[in-house]
């Protein structure tokens with residue numbers, strides 16, 4: 393579904409490249425972890441998959457079409473949903489309005505359907521009372537669940553997450569990764585998670601390690 397086709401990336405000079413000639417395929421209905429030492433380039437690679445930056449060499453393809461042909465803005469709006477460590481919710485809104493806004497921005501097929509949004513939040517353990525409060529009144533784990541529910545309301549088939557459990561305790565971490573697994577297996581999305589936590593990688597279907605400028609399949 394999503395393919396890194398001979399990808400290379402460097403910030404300043406090619407001799408300092410983070411990685412080159414990367415060929416990886418990510419399928420729908422499957423979750424992937426990307427692990428590797430700090431500074432190895434995991435976040436950079438994820439930002440290429442998410443269309444937030446362009447590779448220096450090669451191309452990212454979605455169902456055989458280069459994403460720069462789809463248009464990066466169009467790709468980001470319609471095909472990819474991003475979950476960050478810091479949740480990135482609208483802080484002045486309730487969980488429900490965060491989801492309604494995301495559905496409107498991405499022109500989701502569920503746009504305007506408040507009950508659908510509420511259902512997604514309930515699935516993630518957000519109560520009817522909590523979904524109407526300002527998101528800042530929720531705990532970190534609850535805010536991350538709202539961010540995950542947001543990806544479930546959007547039609548995007550690719551879900552990328554950068555250290556989504558970085559701010560969470562063990563219990564919330566397990567819970568959040570279980571939700572990502574459901575998104576992959578039940579909604580048939582392609583979920584790609586950058587993590588430094590071995591437990592998180594172990595819960596994903598597959599795990600790639602970025603080391604010495606190369607990706608290798610660990611699982």
Ligand SMILES: Nc1ncnc2c1ncn2[C@@H]1O[C@H](COP(=O)(O)OP(=O)(O)OP(=O)(O)O)[C@@H](O)[C@H]1O
Pocket residue numbers: 403404410428429430431432433434435436437588
């Ligand atoms: N905008 C930038 N300009 C120049 N160098 C950068 C930039 N962003 C990141 N880097 C460098 O590129 C390398 C890879 O960074 P990246 O954030 O992708 O690594 P990472 O594996 O995600 O690290 P971590 O696990 O610590 O988040 C690092 O050495 C970093 O300092």
